[in-house]
Amino acid sequence: METLQSHRNLLLLLLLQFSFLQPLSYAYYLPDKYFINCGSETNEKVDTRIFVGDKRPAASFSLHAPHYTSLNAENNQNSSLLYQTAILFRSPSYYEFDIDVTGTHLVRLHFYPFSSKNTNLSTAVFNVSVTGFSLLRNFNFVPNINTKLPVIKEYLLSIHNGTFAINFIPYTEKSFAFVNAIEVFPIPENFITDEHPDITPLGGDKTYKGLLSQVLETIYRINVGGPELTPDSASDTLRRSWIPDDIYLSTPEAAEKSAAYSGSLNYRNDLGQYIAPDNVYKTAQEVNLQTKFINITWKFGVNLGVRHLVRMHFCDIVSQSTYNLEFFAYINHGWKIDLSNVSTRLAAPYYVDFVVDSGKSDDMYISVGMGNDPTYLKAVYRQAILNGLEIMEMSNISSNLKSDSKKRKNVVLMVGSVAGGVALICILIIGLLAALKCRKSKPVEIVTWSAWPGNEGSSYGRTSEGTNNASLIPNMNLGLKIPLSEIQFATNNFDKKLLVGEGGFGKVYKGVFRNNLKVAVKRSEPGSGQGLPEFQTEITILSKIRHKHLVSLIGYCDESSEMILVYEYMAKGTLRDHLYKSKLPSLSWKRRLEICIGSARGLHYLHTGSAEGIIHRDVKSTNILLDEKYIAKVADFGLSKLGHSLEQSHISTAVKGTLGYLDPDYFRYQQLTVKSDVYSFGVLLLEVLCARPAINPLLSREQASLAEWAMQWHKKGLLEQIIDPSLVGDINVNSLRKYGETAEKCLSEFGVDRPSMGDVLWDLEYALQLQVTAVHRDPHEDSATNVASELPLSNLQRIPTFSISIERDELPLLDEASGTTASQVFSQMMTDEGR
Incomplete structure (x- = not known):
């Protein structure tokens, strides 16, 4: 208990050090740019903002769209002129802005899915990215959406001076993207600071560093105890919307009444009114002291495994004298934050920020109250209030995009093009054609790091993102x-x-x-x-x-x-170098099998070799390196995920990987598992067999995706028709059959149907044994199941893979001296003595 209390005390100190009363020395006035009225030739005034028509010439921003349509609404139920027009994109397009101020910017995207002529905007499905980050993935409109209300997506992100782009990419060749209005403008320098207390499901008293490198998406902005505040009625300098808290109250009977204040507020240390408008601080919820509840609790739905910046606004408008308001704030019923000594003046706005990890829960609970501490329960004046609340989802979904416009034109096409099916092939083709010219686009995964020890002077002594994976x-x-x-x-x-x-x-x-x-x-x-x-x-x-x-x-x-x-140093380079587009000698089938087996051993060790478990997340031929003896080694762990365990079925995380290798199950649900690596490995197996890339944009639509094309031939029982020509006559038919069966199981649409890497390793060892022995067998002896070859190849996916568990200590470590070959190990496993 003493340790926990010390953690809580430290958290309070961190709160006061990093988030309490952020001093600001200047007033803030909303800039006059950028506010874009998309698809329009006219300017529209909305409150104090002038939205400029994007069809009018402008020196400070430009539209780059090869195919676009300007639409006017028909029978539009929204009275705002801002939502009477829209611009529609049927191919990847972007707006480019000239940014002259480095710092945090607010980006708002306005979507109003009206109908126009033969187009219903509510059927759109698309991706949106900005330079370096993905904002919206597979964005569409819920069928029951209230069409009288626009959808406004709001983000905070750091932007360097120079050019800045917002990219719109249709999800499929038949889909389209659209937008009604765009806002991009800088906000005050210290509106968001870089370090905050970090609250995780496991507890701890760490400080989260690197918030400024995140994209913060506003999920909730609540005027607690007050009415809805719209941008034109809230006197909000940043033109934000605030909604009432009623629907989020988990204990509505605990809220006694909505406190209100009509006097002037006492801003301290020039605390800018842009932090929150006066109308937020002049209303609050109070605890109902006549009920059994001693806390007011609000419940908010959030995404699993994601960090959020939580900002709580307070202003003592209920006390008769100072230092009477003593209470706690609770996060997810666990972390307790002592707020007993922060009310030093009446009607004085202040706020606290902290980072909260949602962990395995999709609900976040925020509470204020006296708790069960007898000291507070016996206080002469016991009351708890909350005036406002903001919850922003954190993400650093970097696409490693370059800021120059020429490279952006190429990379824009890559951001939204994640493998999802035949419908995506057209976008994949465009993106990969661009990639042939610029091969530097590689997605990056972010993990938690504190400052570099003993290296405060390094420009990398700051953090880029927070997850709970590594420290x-x-x-x-x-x-x-x-x-x-x-x-x-x-x-x-x-x-x-x-x-x-x-x-x-x-x-x-x-x-x-x-x-x-x-x-x-x-x-x-x-x-x-x-x-x-x-x-x-x-x-x-x-x-x-x-x-x-x-x-x-x-x-x-x-x-x-x-x-x-x-x-x-890996003398023989990458596996890809030896498969195609190279003057290097062709690899024999036996050597290719040995390389696949070595790669499978490496991945199997990653998945099972430690209590944490590691998911590679970028398995492909360029990440398999070969030494002088052609021993394969898995490389490039920049996208890897730590923290997977046998008790944890998946990791909820943003989709990352390489085109053509992406697990469709991971893409669909954004839930990463070891089976995601298995799918990528299945594509790799076909790449090794056919000596062609996972995606070939120069081929027809039916042939562009290696996985789909090869599996079609496999199900016809004609896999030998598409193998690398240099392998013709080199592959034992039984070895090929087992190899094809293994690849097909790896490529099962759903992860639950795929084998483990241990199973894959066993099957590949068997395929190698069939190759090296070259002994004629009856068809039913060629598979680990007696009925395998009696069924048509199209049914092979229904047959379970025969496997044997390979223990962790059987996996040779780098510094082990082992002369046992893979074939010898397999032979031992096949005999009674070996088992």
Whole structure:
């Protein structure tokens, strides 16, 4: 109890240090840009804002849309002129703005799905992104939506001066995107600060750092105890809407009455009125002291496994004298925040901010009250109030987009193009054609990191996102840190002649240290800030694990704004290099099977080799590296997810990965599991067999997706017709049959129907054994089930994979000396002695 109380006390101190009474030294006036009246030639005045028609010439913003239509509403029930027009996009398009102020900006997107001619905007399905972040994914309109009300999406994000784009991407070739109005404008510098107390389901007294690198989407903005406040009636400088709290009260009988105040407010330290309007601070809910309840509780639906910024607004408008208002705030019935000493003046607005992790619950409970502390219950004046509440969902869904317009045109097409079915192929084709010219677009995953120890001067001493997956301070292996001077020596100061590759994170150089150790040096563009989350995740993952089939991290460097990762050198490069578009000798079928088996062993170890479990999330041929002996090693853990366990069925998270390899089940529900890796591995198996990429935009629509195309041939029993020509005559028919069966099970639409990586490993070992023995067998002996080959190939997905559990200690670690080959291990497992 003492420890818990100390945590709570520390949390209070953090609240007071980081969030209480943010001092601001200047007044704020709403800028005159950018407010866009989309699809219109006329300007419309809404309260004090002038929305400029986007069809009029403008020097400060521009529209880039190859195919668009301006629409006018028919029988529009909304009286606002802002929603009488809209712009419709049938291909990826974007607005580009000139930003002259670096800092936090507010972005609002207005959608009103009216009908016009033969178009009903309510049928639209599309994605929206801004430079570097995805805002809306597969956005559509609920059929029962109140068509009298517009849908307004509001975001806070940091924008650097220069060009800034808002991209609209139709979800399918038959769908479209639209928007009625757009707002982009800077808000006061200290409206959002970077550090806040971090409240997680597991407790703790940590500080969350890096809020300014997040996208904050407003989920709830509540005027507690007061009426609805619209942008034109609330005297809200930022033109926000505030809704009443009644429908969110979990204990409505606990609220005695809605307090109201008609006097002047006593703003402290020039606390700007833009934090919340006067009308929010002049109303409140009070605890009903005549009931059994001692707390007022509000319940809000939230997304699982997501952090939220929660801002609570207080103003003592009920006390007769100062220091009489003593109460607590509770988060999810657990964390208690002591607010007994913050009411030092009457009618003085103040607020507190904290970060809350929703964990496994899709409900968030916010309470205020006296609790059950006898000291407070016996107080002469006991009362609890709340004036306002804001909940903003945090996400750093980075697309690693470049800000220059030429690259943006390419990457815009990539942001929304996640594999989801045949209907997406057209967008995939466009995006990948662009990717052929610019291969630097790689999504990045974000994890929690505190400041770099002993390196406060680094520009990367700040955090990019918070999740509960990793923390640098307790786990960081400082023994891996390599001086920059040593890396410069090894690479001859990053000599271009030693450049061996380039990817989303940066350039890769071959290096040789003073002890003649050959290494691969992956260096991010110095000072760019791109790839920070990938850099952090890579170190977190690889400092925890070592395995023969996982690439080894030699060390890292974070000096002088550098982000450098140093790996063991893999002499034969990537698996993709040996499959297609290369002058390298073709790999034999036996060698390809051995590479697949090694990769499966590495992934199996990731999934099961620790209590935490690791999901790779970006399995593909370019992330399988080969050493001098063609031993395969899984690489690139920048998108990986820590924290999966046997008790945890999935991780709810934003969709990340590579086109053509994405698990449709993960894409559909945004629930990541180890079976997501299994699906990607199934695509990899076909890539190895057919020697063609997962998505080929130069082929017809039916052939563009390798997984769909190959499975069609497989179900016809003609898989041998599409194999790599160099393998013709090299593959044993029984080995091919088992291999195809394995790939098909990996590619099952639903994760629950897919095998584990242990099962896949077993099946591949069996396929290898069938290949190397080349002994004629009867058809029923070629599969692990006696009936497999008696059924048509189209029915193979219904047959369970025969498997044997491979224990963790059977997986060879990198520093183990084992001379047992994969085939020998399999042979032992097939005999009674081996079992």
